[in-house]
Amino acid sequence: MGLLHTIFSSVKPTDIFIGLLSLICLYVTHFYYKHFTRINPFPGPIPIPLIGSFAIFIEDIDDWFHKLNKIYGHNGVYELNIAGNRQIVITRAEYIDKLVNDTSAHVMRTANNGLLDLFDLDNKGVGLNHDYNHWKFNRHLFSQAIMPLSLTEKPSNILNPLFEEMAKYWIDLKQQDDDGTIIDMATWMRRFTADFISLLTTGKRISVMHHYCQKLKNEPITKEMIDSEEFIEGINTFVSDNQIIFVPKILRGLPLIRPRVDHLLDNCNRFYGKLVDIIRKRRKEIEETITRGDFDTKRLDLLTSLIIANTQYDPHPQKHVDPSLSRPMTDDEIRGVMFDAFVAGTDTTVNTFCFALYYITHHPNVKKKLLEEIESVFRDDPTRPITLEDLEKLKYCEAIIKETSRIRPTVSMISRYSNQPDEIAGHKWPANTLFIMYVRGINNNPLYWKDPEKFIPERFYKTQEIHRNSFSMFGGGSRMCLGRKVAIIELKTLLTSLYRKFDVELVDMKAPLKVETSTITVCKELNVKIIPKEKNQAKN
Numbered sequence: 001m002g003l004l005h006t007i008f009s010s011v012k013p014t015d016i017f018i019g020l021l022s023l024i025c026l027y028v029t030h031f032y033y034k035h036f037t038r039i040n041p042f043p044g045p046i047p048i049p050l051i052g053s054f055a056i057f058i059e060d061i062d063d064w065f066h067k068l069n070k071i072y073g074h075n076g077v078y079e080l081n082i083a084g085n086r087q088i089v090i091t092r093a094e095y096i097d098k099l100v101n102d103t104s105a106h107v108m109r110t111a112n113n114g115l116l117d118l119f120d121l122d123n124k125g126v127g128l129n130h131d132y133n134h135w136k137f138n139r140h141l142f143s144q145a146i147m148p149l150s151l152t153e154k155p156s157n158i159l160n161p162l163f164e165e166m167a168k169y170w171i172d173l174k175q176q177d178d179d180g181t182i183i184d185m186a187t188w189m190r191r192f193t194a195d196f197i198s199l200l201t202t203g204k205r206i207s208v209m210h211h212y213c214q215k216l217k218n219e220p221i222t223k224e225m226i227d228s229e230e231f232i233e234g235i236n237t238f239v240s241d242n243q244i245i246f247v248p249k250i251l252r253g254l255p256l257i258r259p260r261v262d263h264l265l266d267n268c269n270r271f272y273g274k275l276v277d278i279i280r281k282r283r284k285e286i287e288e289t290i291t292r293g294d295f296d297t298k299r300l301d302l303l304t305s306l307i308i309a310n311t312q313y314d315p316h317p318q319k320h321v322d323p324s325l326s327r328p329m330t331d332d333e334i335r336g337v338m339f340d341a342f343v344a345g346t347d348t349t350v351n352t353f354c355f356a357l358y359y360i361t362h363h364p365n366v367k368k369k370l371l372e373e374i375e376s377v378f379r380d381d382p383t384r385p386i387t388l389e390d391l392e393k394l395k396y397c398e399a400i401i402k403e404t405s406r407i408r409p410t411v412s413m414i415s416r417y418s419n420q421p422d423e424i425a426g427h428k429w430p431a432n433t434l435f436i437m438y439v440r441g442i443n444n445n446p447l448y449w450k451d452p453e454k455f456i457p458e459r460f461y462k463t464q465e466i467h468r469n470s471f472s473m474f475g476g477g478s479r480m481c482l483g484r485k486v487a488i489i490e491l492k493t494l495l496t497s498l499y500r501k502f503d504v505e506l507v508d509m510k511a512p513l514k515v516e517t518s519t520i521t522v523c524k525e526l527n528v529k530i531i532p533k534e535k536n537q538a539k540n
């Protein structure tokens with residue numbers, strides 16, 4: 001004790017300061033030594049210790065990637081350091097082949113050194129699940145529940161009346177002397193897709209569109225209105241700020257980061273609670289219908305399919321070679337999958353739809369061709385419900401959706417994490433390397449696309465001329481989007497329904513798209529004027 005006391009009492013504040021300074025110098029020297037002696041050095045911004053590239057905290061991440069692509073991406077690979085993690089960004093189609101098509105090696109999406117476990121996402125659901133066995137089990141059951149749905153008229157049977165309902169609200173909101181209604185399409189679509197996914201997954205609606213309309217009409221606030229707005233808020237907050245989940249644990253306590261983590265955590269826990277409530281209620285309803293003997297296995301929604309999968313009530317019991325896939329799901333596992341359905345299945349469609357609308361309104365020739373196609377398919381009755389057969393015929397509409405996703409993808413960065421040594425882009429990489437496929441860069445690379453900045457849906461008619469892997473809307477390989485078929489049905493139905501009934505004008509033709517990127521590029525606002533067709537024709 002005496003000796004320790006003597007040592008500490010002889011330490012002066014300047015000694016502590018010098019000690020700390022030496023430690024920092026050592027850390028910084030070590031950081032840059034590692035940086036400048038790294039394997040396969042590729043061009044990219046010089047990182048700052050601990051932080052990496054500071055720009056990520058101040059710029060829109062997609063715009064920043066786009067800018068870096070122009071400066072460093074000429075040879076198809078550049079690199080970044082984000083919060084101490086090296087990321088290899090791939091911008092050439094030929095280099096991503098192995099990442100998307102080698103289904104066995106590149107299954108993981110992240111290094112899992114961030115806060116995934118704090119948010120209970122590291123081994124839950126599908127999208128961010130880092131535990132291979134849990135991911136495989138969840139993906140298998142999610143796919144088994146959603147894929148057959150997309151081959152039936154079920155999505156269309158939900159979408160048709162839901163659009164009619166939304167159209168009624170818009171007309172209802174029109175001022176008497178106006179020829180149309182000015183709406184923020186992004187806000188409406190967020191509500192439409194949430195109602196759609198809720199009906200598709202649970203068979204029940206959350207009526208967010210209805211409550212939003214009540215709010216716009218200044219009707220008295222009810223508990224249902226608050227509940228449904230909270231539901232939307234739960235999805236929106238996660239979509240807008242989920243990047244914070246990838247911040248390394250060591251940085252969590254920093255003053256700029258802690259409040260964002262706490263806010264998102266609070267939001268997630270509330271949203272998880274709502275989903276668990278829905279699942280428990282449905283389990284109870286199923287048990288009651290089974291006891292009464294009127295359980296209907298024909299009208300299954302996604303949630304019911306997940307609850308009864310691999311139980312004696314499963315109408316399509318499957319024998320698996322892999323016995324780990326044959327057990328029923330727990331409520332907690334179903335909650336993870338339902339969370340993905342709402343988070344991955346709503347905003348992606350909203351943004352693609354809003355971007356498409358923006359491009360259509362800026363390209364009268366494209367709009368004209370779309371209207372002609374709609375006219376030719378619905379010549380018999382322009383007001384009848386849209387069927388799967390109609391959607392098959394709407395080829396130009398599909399080309400517009402693809403061209404929109406090429407020029408302005410809503411998911412512009414897709415990651416793959418290699419936990420074993422690997423060879424990518426002609427270089428050998430050690431285990432634990434994170435690769436980012438920069439979709440926007442590849443989709444707009446003049447090597448594969450003539451005049452990439454021009455909006456030309458006709459490109460997608462000549463599929464044989466499209467360079468392999470040069471267009472990615474739904475990713476690829478074993479982690480390819482599970483909702484891709486539903487998404488295309490939804491987008492085609494929405495565009496067709498909208499242009500059958502209304503004409504659409506942008507409120508400000510000069511304004512650029514208002515976007516913000518987290519892991520996806522979100523359309524913040526799209527103000528449009530919706531003019532009912534009869535009125536517009538009368539005016540012309």
Ligand code: HEM
Pocket residue numbers: 126127128139340341342344345346348349352410411414415473474475476477478479480481482483484486487
């Ligand atoms: C226009 C709409 C959509 C777009 C652009 C889109 C895009 C994507 C992309 C790029 C991925 C990553 C694929 C990869 O890593 O290779 C993905 C994953 C996923 N998507 Fe979609 N998606 C859309 C709609 C939907 C819908 C409607 C659902 C469900 C209802 C859905 C569910 C999922 C799920 C669960 C994953 C994670 C798959 C996994 O990690 O195994 N998506 N999506």
